[in-house]
Amino acid sequence: MSDTQDACPPGIPHFPFRISHFPNVPTLANYLVVSGLLFSIGLAGGLLRRNILIIFMGLELMLNAATLSLVAFSRFHLGQDGFPRYDAQVLVFFIITVAAAEVAVGLAIIVALYRARQTTHVEDLDTLKF
Amino acid sequence: MSLALFWIFSALTLSFGVGVIFFRNPVSSAMSLVMTFIGLAALFVTLDAFFIGVVQVLVYAGAVMVLFLFIIMLLDLRADQRRGVKLAAWTGGGIVVGGFLAVLAKVVFTLPTLQQTKPVLANPAVNDVAQVGFSLFRYFNLPFQVIGVLLLVATVGVVVLSRRELK
Numbered sequence: 664m665s666d667t668q669d670a671c672p673p674g675i676p677h678f679p680f681r682i683s684h685f686p687n688v689p690t691l692a693n694y695l696v697v698s699g700l701l702f703s704i705g706l707a708g709g710l711l712r713r714n715i716l717i718i719f720m721g722l723e724l725m726l727n728a729a730t731l732s733l734v735a736f737s738r739f740h741l742g743q744d745g746f747p748r749y750d751a752q753v754l755v756f757f758i759i760t761v762a763a764a765e766v767a768v769g770l771a772i773i774v775a776l777y778r779a780r781q782t783t784h785v786e787d788l789d790t791l792k793f
Numbered sequence: 794m795s796l797a798l799f800w801i802f803s804a805l806t807l808s809f810g811v812g813v814i815f816f817r818n819p820v821s822s823a824m825s826l827v828m829t830f831i832g833l834a835a836l837f838v839t840l841d842a843f844f845i846g847v848v849q850v851l852v853y854a855g856a857v858m859v860l861f862l863f864i865i866m867l868l869d870l871r872a873d874q875r876r877g878v879k880l881a882a883w884t885g886g887g888i889v890v891g892g893f894l895a896v897l898a899k900v901v902f903t904l905p906t907l908q909q910t911k912p913v914l915a916n917p918a919v920n921d922v923a924q925v926g927f928s929l930f931r932y933f934n935l936p937f938q939v940i941g942v943l944l945l946v947a948t949v950g951v952v953v954l955s956r957r958e959l960k
Binding site: 687688689690691692693694695696697699700701702703704705706707708710711712713714716717719720721723724727730731734735737738739741744745746747749750752753755756757759760761762763764765766767768770771772773774775777783 | 794795796799803806807810811813814819822823826829830833836837839840841842844845848849852853856857860861864865867868870879882883885886889890893894897898901902904906907908909910911912914915916919921924925927928929932933936940943944946947948950951954955
């Protein structure tokens with residue numbers, strides 16, 4: 664199927680919605696778009712929300728978007744032996760481990776912060792604001 | 794079939810991801826985050842990454858979310874009361890997110906190499922847990938040990954951070 668995909672006549676730009684031979688399996692671009700949208704949602708959450716816990720959830724969404732694009736790249740670019748590149752999945756494993764450690768430390772910091780200031784709103788924490 | 798599953802799970806992931814941002818109640822946000830992680834795990838399974846999908850459910854939808862809900866319960870958070878709209882944050886966020894999406898759309902929709910479909914695996918019944926484990930212990934043994942130290946340091950750090958001061 665990928666041979667017919669690449670046999671597009673030159674000069675015709677590659678648009679995402681080519682009606683003529685629309686593949687009935689997802690392409691790499693589909694996964695990257697989902698990953699980018701998820702990253703944007705997380706970024707918007709980190710920028711727009713004031714509750715520090717929700718900002719933290721936005722960070723988790725961004726990390727997960729990165730892992731989705733890594734796994735997609737590993738599946739769509741096979742190695743020499745015809746298997747997915749498992750290096751990317753090992754990297755995702757490491758990312759998940761680091762994210763778990765990060766969540767534990769971050770939530771402990773939030774608890775310590777709440778104990779000191781009795782708030783989780785970032786606007787109430789403006790000691791360092793210029 | 795494959796495309797339908799992909800769209801179902803990505804719609805699930807993205808809609809609950811939007812829910813994380815827009816719910817006022819932190820518990821609703823955390824529950825939406827669980828559904829986002831489960832949708833992502835399903836997307837990993839559509840990419841034949843069964844090990845990563847299972848780890849995603851175990852670590853994120855299990856451990857991390859329990860931690861989040863536990864902290865929300867511990868801090869006794871109420872739903873956010875509405876405050877004034879932060880104009881600077883909305884404009885800055887809109888510019889950054891819109892710019893990122895524009896660059897992404899330009900790259901994704903113009904690069905012909907990204908329009909490829911999934912190549913056929915040499916052996917569809919491959920045991921990917923064994924493959925990931927082999928790669929982990931054969932080529933990434935030192936990072937694996939280092940990540941163990943990282944987890945230990947994080948555990949000790951959390952204990953130190955959340956301990957009451959004894960004076």
